[in-house]
Amino acid sequence: MSKINPTNFSLSKLLCKFFGHDLRISKNVTNHIQEYKCSKCGTEMTDTANGFLARLTPKFKETNNYIAQIHKRRRRKNYANAS
Numbered sequence: 001m002s003k004i005n006p007t008n009f010s011l012s013k014l015l016c017k018f019f020g021h022d023l024r025i026s027k028n029v030t031n032h033i034q035e036y037k038c039s040k041c042g043t044e045m046t047d048t049a050n051g052f053l054a055r056l057t058p059k060f061k062e063t064n065n066y067i068a069q070i071h072k073r074r075r076r077k078n079y080a081n082a083s
């Protein structure tokens with residue numbers, strides 16, 4: 001039976017618990033809000049509107065997508081005004 005090796009997975013989780021996540025920015029939502037992914041265990045985190053770092057839940061993902069859309073639209077409008 002071929003399965004994803006659960007030992008490796010929990011080991012990287014354990015390493016993150018001791019040394020902290022190795023978070024890389026995976027997505028720029030706005031200038032102030034970014035989504036992060038840990039390169040070791042794959043845990044996804046996000047900045048929240050009130051400046052905290054939280055686990056990226058589907059609810060946060062949805063909110064971020066919404067914020068990103070508004071942000072993009074606003075930026076496009078600014079460019080149009082400038083030209």
Ligand SMILES: [Zn+2]
Nearest residue numbers: 016021038041
């Ligand atoms: Zn991690």
